[in-house]
Amino acid sequence: MSLRWKIFSLYLIILIVSLVSTGFYLYNYIEKSYLDNVKVNNLMQANMISNFVSRFVGASSYLIEPTIIEYAKQINSRVLFTDTNGKVLVDSAASKEMEGKIIKSYSDIREALKGKGSTSIHDINGVGWAMYAAVPVTVKNNVVGAILISSSIDEVMSLLNSIKYRMIYTFAGIGLIVSILSLLVASFITKPLKRLTDAVNILSQGKLDYKVDVRSNDEIGKLAGAFNKMSLNLMKLDEERKRFVSDASHELKTPLASVKALVGSLIDSRNTDVHFYKEILRDVDSELDRMTRLVNDLLELARMDKIKSVRLKKCEISEIILDVIESLTPLAKTKEINLAFQGKSNVFAEVEADRFYRMVYNIVENGIKYTYNGGNVIVGLKEDENNIYITIADNGMGISEETLPKIFDRFTRGDTARSKKSGGFGLGLAIAKEIIDIHEGKVTVESKVGEGTVFKISIPKKRRN
Ligand SMILES: Nc1ncnc2c1ncn2[C@@H]1O[C@H](COP(=O)(O)OP(=O)(O)OP(=O)(O)O)[C@@H](O)[C@H]1O
Ligand SMILES: [Mg+2]
Known part of the structure; x- marks a missing residue:
């Protein structure tokens, strides 16, 4: 499944779960509050009738029936009065069809005869929704019968029904809009990813300079x-x-x-x-x-391109420099160049001796090659707590401003006529730079045409990691 559909389905699941559960909760809450209201009302009225009836039980029992009928009319409900066996004594309906029948099978009547008020809801065939509310009729704390009110709650039920459908339609609408939006959002999020994937494919086919145009800040x-x-x-x-x-x-x-x-x-x-x-x-x-x-x-x-780890050994640096000077002195002599070491001895650092020699050699050799007869090439050495510092200074031809930044690139040579004469390949400094890099050191050059050149190299005495 693509990321787009994954995001979309995730959105959809979250949406459905939250909409359905909020819908259920809201509807139940509304239904309960409406019906509770009706229940309380009906029980209250049943209690009122029960009070009257209990007063008439005995001497004035002839008043019971007209009172019940009158009340039933007022509250627009049907009222039944039963004895302790659940036998209907009075039915407020004009047909009086329930009189004489035993309705102990009604759970509300059973509860009422046990002394407790009770209500229930019924969908009566052909009549509609009704709520039964039954309460006991007590005389001197003795249950002598029960009152059952049956009132229509069609209105409430149809109101609840309309609320229910309204909620379903609204939530379905919201669901639809949010799913469309989430599809758009998912596409929006994944589009740049698709562009990136395309770019990677193009790149892997060899178009190395291919660029993707994604400008977002995320x-x-x-x-x-x-x-x-x-x-x-x-x-x-x-x-x-x-x-x-x-x-x-x-x-x-x-x-x-x-x-x-x-x-x-x-x-x-x-x-x-x-x-x-x-x-x-x-x-x-x-x-x-x-x-x-x-x-x-x-x-x-x-x-050196392949080197991952260097085999470093603690070495006396001035000794290496003096070795370089010794082997380059014959070359210096042919040009009557004064090649000298002016630095500290007993300076130690962890280096790869052969390569370190090669690095100093290449730079000092350049100093001699690119200095006029009778010039100077001076090598200096200093140290501090963490680093050693080598300077190789000459008062030779210097390097032009345009060559200077490229000096460490492979095959870079200064003035071609000059380099042809001195026969270099333009690799000496590239090698020196690689050697400085594998020692995690730094190198800078200062040069002025006609005045001379200074290379400054710093190398850490110990690997930092
Ligand atoms: N001390 C210096 N004074 C003046 N120019 C220099 C100096 N060192 C290097 N250069 C210039 O930098 C170029 C590159 O130096 P590099 O040592 O890499 O190559 P090369 O000396 O020409 O050849 P190779 O060292 O491979 O024999 C040289 O050709 C030269 O023009
Ligand atoms: Mg060189």
Whole structure:
């Protein structure tokens, strides 16, 4: 069953239960109050007749019959007077048909002869609705007979009947209107859900940037908002992935083409000079090195994408930095760059040593690569209670304002001429950023073209969780 019908049936059940029970309660209440009123009235009149009759029992018993007949006329009812055996002594009706009959079978008479007032309602064939009210006739605390009044309650019954039908029609009307409304409400509630389902289907067919147009401010609206955000992110991820694959293939294509050309020239050459061959093979070798480096970088990035848990170990950070500096000093020397460490020693943090080394290496290497001959690359290290802070500052070429925000993206290189010359792939900082991320650290860059660049990295000493 669809959600719409579920909501609708739930509404309907609640509605029917509440309407029927209110209807029953109301009707019973009205009926009881009307009939109680009539009952009290009839019992009162029966008592009044019984009082008179009891006074006449004995000496003036000849007065009983005319009094009863007179009274019956006044209250527009039939009045019977019985003796203690239930035998009718007086019948106020002109036919007197009940006189002499024993009516002890009437429950009200039996009750009255036991000394209690009693009433009952009867649907008399051909006559209509009547209420019987019977009371005892007592003389000196002895029951000497009973008075039974039978009065028509047709009017009351037909009034109650009309009330009943009116209530049924009104409630049925209300029920109909509310069910139509609830059907509308159910459709209204479920419509955006249907749109969302359609959207998910469209998305799963590959249209990653599909958006749903649900603007409400409720839970469904929020769900739609989350969906739209998700589809936007999926699209971005997809674009990133596509760009990554195309950049990576492009990067591989260049050295492959060089190798192909170099090998081709060897095959075609008639030159038999060994030096010539060696020269070309050296070029092939360096292209192969470049490809290996690229493939290794790509593998490293792919591995870090999958990382869920890092194997952290408490390490002395300045030692790692000094290792980096040691291995990059030859490169710095070729450019007469002053590469130095100016920071605290004995600073410990939980890191994955190999990757941490790689991160510092990539950034310091950039510092050297993108600084003019004779410049400075200074690495600093500080700590506080929770974090360590590394700064890598150079006074080199700097990074242009438009490149700066993209610096950590894969395959981002600054000025192409410059990067071609220095031979980078634009992956060094992407890898460094991933490494900082898996350590739950932060990195910022400040740079000015022609003045230099500062990378500031903070890494928590311990995992927070
Ligand atoms: N210290 C720096 N000074 C000036 N420019 C920098 C500096 N560090 C990075 N850049 C710029 O940022 C770009 C991206 O750096 P990244 O390390 O990711 O790639 P790369 O050095 O070009 O290549 P790779 O590191 O993969 O060999 C560089 O091409 C360079 O233009
Ligand atoms: Mg680099």
